[in-house]
Amino acid sequence: MILNKHKLYILSTYFPPTISVASNRILAFANYIDKSVFDVEVITVENENNAKESIELVSYKVKRFKNSGLFHIMKFTGKESFFIHKLKAAYNKVFTYFVRNEYQLWQNLAEKYLSEKFLQNKKSIVLSTYAPVSTHLAALNLKKKGNDFFWIADFRDNMIHPHFNKSQENYFDKIQKEIVNSAELILSVSEPILDYLAKYQTTKKSNFLEIRNGFDFDMENVKKNFNNIFTVSYVGSFYGERKPFNFFEALKLFLINNSEAKIQINFVGVGNQIQIPDFASKIISTSPKVTHNQALQAMQDSDALLLIHPNQNQKGVFSGKIFEYLGCLKPIIATVDKNDVAAKLIEDCRAGFVAEFDDINATADCFQKAYDLWLNHKSLDFNLDLIKQHHRKVQVKRLNEELKNLLKL
Known part of the structure; x- marks a missing residue:
């Protein structure tokens, strides 16, 4: 039992009650990270069904911030007509063409909150997960400001997509390179994505670890x-x-x-x-x-x-x-x-x-x-x-072991 635990902050815009594979991945991190070593807090997005204040759960905390703004990606419910679904898809395509960071306002609040937390906790770890890019940008900005923390950058997907135009491709290519050369540990869901990301290394020897998604039932x-x-x-x-x-x-x-x-x-x-x-x-x-x-x-x-x-x-x-x-x-x-x-x-x-x-x-x-x-x-x-081996608990155990090794715990 470690008396002075490390604080582990998870930055994600996806978390229950939002229904998605991304939410399930982050929930698994929150549930199965070793609580005898790490105090876990998830920093995520507030919506109309979530309380704004920090919520104490069984083994971790959740802090929610609102992402204000007039325009956002449109969500699909599955109940809209085929025509409305197509309209939403077209709107989202145009939106992502012009807007690089939909969660900029949420990102600003998350950065401010973590800056204050770093003053209280000298042994801090931040796990940010893409997509969207906002979570990685928050951690990257905090690094650039001289904050001393161990950064885990999780890639559920490659940042650069085939449908990107040249401007989008250049923007995300630059960010991806900065992340790989700033984070202490790079996670992804598969080895081919890790191999792709490793090619961005130029100045810093980061560590790479495959943590697959999984199932979470008996x-x-x-x-x-x-x-x-x-x-x-x-x-x-x-x-x-x-x-x-x-x-x-x-x-x-x-x-x-x-x-x-x-x-x-x-x-x-x-x-x-x-x-x-x-x-x-x-x-x-x-x-x-x-x-x-x-x-x-x-x-x-x-x-x-x-x-x-x-x-x-x-x-x-x-x-x-x-x-x-x-x-x-x-x-x-x-x-x-x-x-x-x-x-x-x-x-x-x-x-x-x-x-x-x-x-x-x-x-x-x-x-x-x-x-x-x-x-x-x-x-x-x-x-x-x-x-x-693809139960989420087994996959997160690999992360626990890697962190204990890298942090010499």
């Missing part, structure tokens, strides 16, 4: 069932090039070869983001955004789980839902980049069937294999030991 409690109708669920949202159109073509091919098949496909959390083709209108249902517990229940009530992610120039994209899919021990039908991390993880875990994103015949074949498993009431020979 695998032993997952029910094993076979529904009367083959039930496949996709849980999440669609955006950009992540769309199910190739899957629809594969489904049509499957139905030609299995005209008597009884199937039900659920798109959970999708709402009106997509238009269902006429041939599948009776076997596909969509629902708006649901709570995290409802999403997990939908996964566990399924016979197979659908993962859709397009090929990208940037490697290292797992998709956050893959880990909860794994924890549910249901066959995964994956239409993804076969040369990226998600495909390899599914294969290593013996957890499903993988097709190239744009390979319709291969996707139909994957669907057929999952259907045949259900039809014969058979299960996959899952690599349970490897899947268990």
